[in-house]
Amino acid sequence: MTQALYRKYRPKQWDTVIGQDHVIQTLTNSIKADRVGHAYLFAGPRGTGKTTVARLLAKAVNCLSEDPTKRPCNECDHCTAVNENRFMDMIEIDAASNNGVDDVRDLREKINFSPSQGKYKVYVIDEVHMLSGGAFNALLKTLEEPPPHAIFVLATTEIHKIPATVLSRCQRHEFRRVPIDEIVANLKTIAASENIQADEEALTLIARQSAGGMRDAQSLLDQLSSTGTKITLALAQQVLGTATSQTVLDVANSILDHHPAHGLETIHHALDSGADPRSLARQIVEYLRGLMLIQMGNAEQVEATREVKTQMEAHAKAFTSTDVLRMMKIFNNAATDLRGGWQPSLILELALAEVIDAPAEVVQVAAVAPRTKPQPVSAPAAESKPEVTSDASPNGGAQPVVESPVINANDITRAWKSLVNALPKAQANLGALMNSVRMIDVQGKTLVLGMASDVLVEKLNKPDQIEIIQRLIKDHFHVDLSVRCVVTNAKGKLPTHVAQDGMVAAAIQHGGEIVDMDE
Ligand SMILES: Nc1ncnc2c1ncn2[C@@H]1O[C@H](COP(=O)(O)OP(=O)(O)O)[C@@H](O)[C@H]1O
Numbered sequence: 001m002t003q004a005l006y007r008k009y010r011p012k013q014w015d016t017v018i019g020q021d022h023v024i025q026t027l028t029n030s031i032k033a034d035r036v037g038h039a040y041l042f043a044g045p046r047g048t049g050k051t052t053v054a055r056l057l058a059k060a061v062n063c064l065s066e067d068p069t070k071r072p073c074n075e076c077d078h079c080t081a082v083n084e085n086r087f088m089d090m091i092e093i094d095a096a097s098n099n100g101v102d103d104v105r106d107l108r109e110k111i112n113f114s115p116s117q118g119k120y121k122v123y124v125i126d127e128v129h130m131l132s133g134g135a136f137n138a139l140l141k142t143l144e145e146p147p148p149h150a151i152f153v154l155a156t157t158e159i160h161k162i163p164a165t166v167l168s169r170c171q172r173h174e175f176r177r178v179p180i181d182e183i184v185a186n187l188k189t190i191a192a193s194e195n196i197q198a199d200e201e202a203l204t205l206i207a208r209q210s211a212g213g214m215r216d217a218q219s220l221l222d223q224l225s226s227t228g229t230k231i232t233l234a235l236a237q238q239v240l241g242t243a244t245s246q247t248v249l250d251v252a253n254s255i256l257d258h259h260p261a262h263g264l265e266t267i268h269h270a271l272d273s274g275a276d277p278r279s280l281a282r283q284i285v286e287y288l289r290g291l292m293l294i295q296m297g298n299a300e301q302v303e304a305t306r307e308v309k310t311q312m313e314a315h316a317k318a319f320t321s322t323d324v325l326r327m328m329k330i331f332n333n334a335a336t337d338l339r340g341g342w343q344p345s346l347i348l349e350l351a352l353a354e355v356i357d358a359p360a361e362v363v364q365v366a367a368v369a370p371r372t373k374p375q376p377v378s379a380p381a382a383e384s385k386p387e388v389t390s391d392a393s394p395n396g397g398a399q400p401v402v403e404s405p406v407i408n409a410n411d412i413t414r415a416w417k418s419l420v421n422a423l424p425k426a427q428a429n430l431g432a433l434m435n436s437v438r439m440i441d442v443q444g445k446t447l448v449l450g451m452a453s454d455v456l457v458e459k460l461n462k463p464d465q466i467e468i469i470q471r472l473i474k475d476h477f478h479v480d481l482s483v484r485c486v487v488t489n490a491k492g493k494l495p496t497h498v499a500q501d502g503m504v505a506a507a508i509q510h511g512g513e514i515v516d517m518d519e
Pocket residue numbers: 005006007009010011016017018019020045046047048049050051052053155178214215216218
């Protein structure tokens with residue numbers, strides 16, 4: 001088996017470490033001045049050079065070169081031993097698997113033995129935040145009185161988990177994410193010396209995917225080069241799963257067309273066939289970001305195949321930049337929410353509903369795939385269950401007589417959040433829907449819930465869910481209310497059949513989002 005690229009290209013000298021100049025500067029100065037500390041803490045994202053620099057430090061303090069400015073020389077016995085992973089006095093401990101008190105005690109016993117080869121014994125404790133509380137205490141004792149021949153380098157990706165007592169004993173160095181262009185340059189060098197054919201845009205995509213982690217970038221290059229063919233943007237997109245899929249284009253079209261049913265169908269279809277909801281949300285955001293770049297006149301920064309770019313250009317014209325920003329925000333929030341383990345399809349549905357709800361301003365419908373006329377979905381009638389009435393077309397029908405409410409809508413509005421919280425875990429769906437309620441009113445014995453769109457009315461208006469809401473109200477307020485779900489056209493606008501005074505108006509004037517209404 002050939003050596004992984006990221007091992008092969010581990011920097012062997014200070015000046016080949018990329019993007020951590022602030023750290024290197026301090027360390028090389030102390031080597032030159034022969035003033036090395038006994039405890040270092042290297043903090044920063046994975047794959048940014050912490051272990052690499054720890055090894056450089058171990059090598060430099062033990063280097064046999066006469067000239068301190070040349071350390072590590074990479075030629076002496078000690079340097080070559082470190083480079084070949086056979087230097088006895090550099091001890092790497094993975095705290096993730098050796099995190100107990102006994103492990104640290106073991107270390108403390110061994111630490112008193114003098115170095116066997118070099119001048120210093122260098123202990124590199126990786127992922128040090130994984131140590132148990134007891135182990136940290138034991139480590140602290142060692143850090144308080146380290147033997148003169150010992151140097152500790154603690155490395156962590158999660159500095160906030162390190163006890164202050166330990167932090168205060170260490171010289172701290174923060175490793176930064178490596179900038180994209182520096183990663184690209186590094187990948188280019190590696191590709192050249194490995195005879196890997198790769199397009200620059202493909203390398204840029206790899207760099208972007210690795211979020212500043214050099215190791216990830218090098219591993220991705222490794223993975224892609226193993227296909228044995230030239231690494232083109234299309235290949236990279238395909239392997240990394242970042243290709244703008246038909247799904248994303250279809251979702252964008254459905255938004256443009258105000259065709260929620262089509263959008264929902266697209267999302268369901270993608271999820272059913274195994275698409276990852278988070279990466280779908282991210283792909284949508286990424287696509288919208290492309291539209292934004294085109295709108296700002298930076299089309300050349302968009303990485304996409306020619307066909308996709310043609311579609312993007314048409315969409316960039318069809319949506320206003322305000323729309324694009326708004327959609328980005330909404331789908332970006334959805335991507336974040338998906339981390340919380342909420343029902344993935346629902347979260348995407350809600351995002352789509354929110355986006356479609358405030359109509360996108362269609363400036364120009366040019367050259368974008370064949371489209372159909374806006375076609376609102378109508379909520380199914382739920383007449384079978386008498387206490388549930390559905391009214392998804394607020395502008396039609398006669399104006400009902402407004403009865404005086406049996407309970408103040410204001411009270412329900414205020415209690416809404418706690419009602420949502422009182423839901424059993426299994427009702428996360430319903431919780432999300434209840435959080436999307438934009439308007440609460442009570443007319444006579446009917447609780448009127450305003451939703452942003454037909455899609456949401458349809459989702460909420462299921463007899464079992466309505467029953468749960470009725471039960472919550474009953475438990476909380478001791479009244480029996482029937483529930484009616486209506487479409488609230490847009491923020492601040494009341495459907496014509498809802499009372500124009502009282503709580504509804506008040507609620508909507510407050511910005512309409514019930515979740516934000518804690519007064
Ligand atoms: N700052 C950097 N400059 C150059 N290469 C790097 C850098 N950071 C990481 N690498 C590459 O990634 C590999 C793993 O880096 P490593 O130092 O183990 O990261 P960390 O310990 O921060 O997770 C290295 O062998 C090297 O190939």
